[in-house]
Amino acid sequence: MSKNSKLVYSTDQGRIKEDKSTTPAADTGDGIVRLHRETKGRKGKGVTLINGLGLAGDELKKLAKQLKQQCGVGGAIKDGVIEIQTDDREKLKALLEKQGFTVKLAGG
Template identity: 70%
Template structure:
């Protein structure tokens, strides 16, 4: 039994079942795209992170390219998130809302 598994137990029946933790879903469960600014672990450089997009693979890369062009800067796709160099939250929000997404600015 691993330390990450969660044992379900009932006092009247004993052990019921053993469940493993479920991996986190790629997109957010509420359908809202969140944009926040992050600089930790980046040598003081700021990036705008877009999370919660219901896209994967080539579609996500294509959207990232469009957003980078809209901001006029570089960026990357990492772990299902789009990272855009610099603080471009307002520009990203406008571009994503134009594409039909529900967007919230999160964090600082």
């Protein structure tokens, strides 16, 4: 077995369930929130990815919900990254700076 593989089934125990009680640590990075625009794999529809927030769990969900409501769009949280279904990065930048984050526009 390689180091990156994860056991999902054992003949002794059957299916192995993940331990969801442990919350992954928030990725603080360098303290700068980056807004990336991405269309790859989305049939040309643009989304904005928000990285480096340094938040985890409920705080991240709360911020994502607030940003989606203020922009009037949908979105999701995947692997600690907020995806907002809009190309309006300037509006997102203003909203995040208002909350005290240091924000940079990155990528396309």
